[in-house]
Amino acid sequence: MTIYLDMNATSPVMDDVAKLVQKMFVDEYGNAGSRTHEFGARAKKAVEKARQQVADVVKADKSEVIFTSGATESNNIALLGLREHAEQHGKKHIITTGIEHKAVLEPIEYLEMQGFEVSYLKVGKNGLVDIQELKSELRDDTILVSIMHVNNETGSIQPISEICEVLAEHPAYLHTDAAQSFGKLPEGLENERIDLISASGHKLYAPKGIGALIMRRRGFIKPPLKPIMFGGGQEKGLRPGTLAVPLIAGFGFACELAQKKTHAWQKDAQELKEELISGLDNLGAEYNGSNTSPFVLNFSIPGINSEAAMVMLKGIAAVSNGSACTSSSYTPSHVLTAMQLDDDRIAGAIRVSWGPMTKSLPVKAIVEKLGQLR
Incomplete structure (x- = not known):
């Protein structure tokens, strides 16, 4: 699922x-x-x-x-x-x-x-x-x-x-x-x-x-x-x-509800994020952005294109490679471009984001599938 x-x-x-x-x-x-x-x-x-x-x-x-x-x-x-x-x-x-x-x-x-x-x-x-x-x-x-x-x-x-x-x-x-x-x-x-x-x-x-x-x-x-x-x-x-x-x-x-639960939400989200980072480190992932929210991770893996990655992850995880508001556009992300990242890193960028309903991440499956593209 x-x-x-x-x-x-x-x-x-x-x-x-x-x-x-x-x-x-x-x-x-x-x-x-x-x-x-x-x-x-x-x-x-x-x-x-x-x-x-x-x-x-x-x-x-x-x-x-x-x-x-x-x-x-x-x-x-x-x-x-x-x-x-x-x-x-x-x-x-x-x-x-x-x-x-x-x-x-x-x-x-x-x-x-x-x-x-x-x-x-x-x-x-x-x-x-x-x-x-x-x-x-x-x-x-x-x-x-x-x-x-x-x-x-x-x-x-x-x-x-x-x-x-x-x-x-x-x-x-x-x-x-x-x-x-x-x-x-x-x-x-x-x-x-x-x-x-x-x-x-x-x-x-x-x-x-x-x-x-x-x-x-x-x-x-x-x-x-x-x-x-x-x-x-x-x-x-x-x-x-x-x-x-x-x-x-x-x-x-x-x-x-958010006011009552925001600190617990942040703590749980950060734990999921650290687990995902630990897995992606094995693929040499580069993380895009600093001082980032615990609810999102944007990363690029050298040699892997984001479009190919999203196809590979079908059936495992629904992720994106940018803003939903510009998803019909194939132009490079204006955010990552403004950050002066190189073209390959921008083309490989994947955004993964979650919330309090997310109890766990399929880190092993994600890493295995992306590893097959290298």
């Missing part, structure tokens, strides 16, 4: 979360915007409970949480929603990195076409940003710094606390795409200097189609975002549309 080891792409829904979602679909199907009857009142209560559960992950106020369809939409609202404010104040400089998810890079590329200037921070072979380069790139007209927390391909954890320190005295808004860390590796995200945090349900064992954008106030002033869609005025007028109450309730419950 094939074991699923592609949880950075998407994850199964936890059993208790699935039960709650099912109940909300079948029994509590009211519209949270309906104020004239108890069905709507109960739906609104479920939404507000989930809003608190999401906020608690990063020690935010629940009024700072809006629900979206996922981190991609959250990223778009955070980035494109600042455009009007930036133009009004003549601050049209953005700082980001070359290893961001396409859900960040493409909105920023759009802003670049609209006259914004973008500085892309370099990363070394360790996949981490250089804090000194960030300092040197900051300008008086810098409106936004957008740096992801945990990279979806390598699992490299960016020094978010140090980034916050650099920006302590600068007015630029700080946005982080936390799709791969929210609830699983929350350390650092509670820093009040982070203005905007994007989160996704399906990376935290909740349903697909739900996410959140956390917009922290500075004192009493909220980030000056404008809506990028219109029609209905839901979610503080920033994100219109009927709220998906069952998905929201499920995401909130997943956040609550």
Whole structure:
């Protein structure tokens, strides 16, 4: 039986979360915007409970949480929603990195076409940003710094606390795409200097189609975002549309469970990772990225192409060779390219990712199969 080891792409829904979602679909199907009857009142209560559960992950106020369809939409609202404010104040400089998810890079590329200037921070072979380069790139007209927390391909954890320190005295808004860390590796995200945090349900064992954008106030002033869609005025007028109450309730419950279990999850995941590394060492594996999440391992084995490796592992393990969002593309990984790895290493890169549902890894079978390709 094939074991699923592609949880950075998407994850199964936890059993208790699935039960709650099912109940909300079948029994509590009211519209949270309906104020004239108890069905709507109960739906609104479920939404507000989930809003608190999401906020608690990063020690935010629940009024700072809006629900979206996922981190991609959250990223778009955070980035494109600042455009009007930036133009009004003549601050049209953005700082980001070359290893961001396409859900960040493409909105920023759009802003670049609209006259914004973008500085892309370099990363070394360790996949981490250089804090000194960030300092040197900051300008008086810098409106936004957008740096992801945990990279979806390598699992490299960016020094978010140090980034916050650099920006302590600068007015630029700080946005982080936390799709791969929210609830699983929350350390650092509670820093009040982070203005905007994007989160996704399906990376935290909740349903697909739900996410959140956390917009922290500075004192009493909220980030000056404008809506990028219109029609209905839901979610503080920033994100219109009927709220998906069952998905929201499920995401909130997943956040609550994650808060209780995150340290145990991290410990178990790290043990699995060390076991896999021990096996792959026998094949001379090279590991891509430093300071990486316990839930993912990106590696290359000299002489082995990732496409051939994935075919060889069919029936054993479902793994990937990059972001699911660009899986239809045969161009080299933009993340590994930005890390300045050589072509053969990039072509051989395999990503293995797991979660708390993963009780063991078929290390012996994986090593044996990959060894046959050498």
